[in-house]
Amino acid sequence: MRFGIVVFPGTWSDTDCHHAVNGVLGQEAGYIWHKETLLSGYDCIVLPGGFSYGDYLRPGAMAGLSPIMDAVKDFADSGGLVIGICNGFQILCESGLLPGALLRNKHLEYRCQWTNLRTERVDTPFTLACEPGQVLKVPVSHGEGNYYADAATLDHLESEGLVLFRYCEPSGEVTPRANPNGAARNIAGIVNAQGNVLGMMPHPERCCEEILGSVDGSLLFQSIVESVK
Amino acid sequence: MFLAKVYVTLKPTVSDPQGQTVLATLANLGFDTAVDIRVGKYLEVHIDETDRAEADSLVYRMCQTLLANPVIEEFRYELELTSEEE
Numbered sequence: 001m002r003f004g005i006v007v008f009p010g011t012w013s014d015t016d017c018h019h020a021v022n023g024v025l026g027q028e029a030g031y032i033w034h035k036e037t038l039l040s041g042y043d044c045i046v047l048p049g050g051f052s053y054g055d056y057l058r059p060g061a062m063a064g065l066s067p068i069m070d071a072v073k074d075f076a077d078s079g080g081l082v083i084g085i086c087n088g089f090q091i092l093c094e095s096g097l098l099p100g101a102l103l104r105n106k107h108l109e110y111r112c113q114w115t116n117l118r119t120e121r122v123d124t125p126f127t128l129a130c131e132p133g134q135v136l137k138v139p140v141s142h143g144e145g146n147y148y149a150d151a152a153t154l155d156h157l158e159s160e161g162l163v164l165f166r167y168c169e170p171s172g173e174v175t176p177r178a179n180p181n182g183a184a185r186n187i188a189g190i191v192n193a194q195g196n197v198l199g200m201m202p203h204p205e206r207c208c209e210e211i212l213g214s215v216d217g218s219l220l221f222q223s224i225v226e227s228v229k
Numbered sequence: 230m231f232l233a234k235v236y237v238t239l240k241p242t243v244s245d246p247q248g249q250t251v252l253a254t255l256a257n258l259g260f261d262t263a264v265d266i267r268v269g270k271y272l273e274v275h276i277d278e279t280d281r282a283e284a285d286s287l288v289y290r291m292c293q294t295l296l297a298n299p300v301i302e303e304f305r306y307e308l309e310l311t312s313e314e315e
Contacts (some may be wrong), residue, residue, distance in 0.1 A: 058298055067293060094298065101300040108246050148243065148301060
């Protein structure tokens with residue numbers, strides 16, 4: 001399969017994503033400059049982490065209006081897989097592909113650390129290689145990852161099963177202590193109603209090899225590859 | 230020409246840890262009658278337009294599409310005529 005990795009000015013995790021899906025998983029991957037307006041020949045679009053447009057105004061505000069985003073919306077509407085990681089999650093929320101917003105971390109600190117994520121569903125293209133409730137060790141690196149949505153939206157996410165990952169203890173227990181940024185209901189990642197668009201703050205592309213301290217991120221990319229077969 | 234003075238603020242329901250931190254520091258400095266702070270953004274937009282209604286409509290659309298995020302923010306603005314020239 002072929003991954004398309006979108007590059008905005010200020011994106012910094014594009015080559016990490018390329019290494020994970022191509023170097024580690026052996027899949028085809030190409031870069032897409034954000035000024036492009038067409039997406040063809042891709043099975044999954046990745047919006048990587050970074051500081052697109054320097055986080056000016058709000059993280060993801062300008063990138064969410066970049067020319068490529070209309071094509072990403074069309075791709076998602078036709079069922080294509082889209083994964084936004086960190087700044088990519090912020091861009092998906094800003095562009096309206098996912099609900100809610102990412103606020104400044106509650107404690108105001110930039111956090112670069114390991115987190116544990118409880119996998120809430122394994123019937124999505126992003127988690128089908130995981131065990132139900134599996135705890136994944138995945139790092140975060142952000143200053144504005146505090147997921148916010150109004151109470152009605154949060155309740156909707158919960159009732160429809162759209163919360164895919166929650167910050168948890170290594171045991172899987174969801175606690176305030178395990179929450180690195182103050183995110184509502186420990187939300188680390190959500191999917192859209194169709195289940196083909198995922199936004200998550202943690203970085204799966206940074207933990208696909210033993211030498212990096214965890215291989216759990218590769219489960220996400222393996223899931224995507226299996227779902228496209 | 231018009232000058233739009235745009236104020237973007239967090240919705241009252243959205244917590245503002247930055248404002249709380251500034252408030253705590255003011256209290257440390259003895260400004261203990263400051264009881265709440267909300268940090269927001271101020272933007273000045275110069276608009277090459279002669280018609281006030283048109284300028285107003287433009288600023289409103291700018292705020293809705295980019296300058297503010299309706300999920301977490303509110304906006305208001307003042308519109309000043311800065312010169313009669315095009």
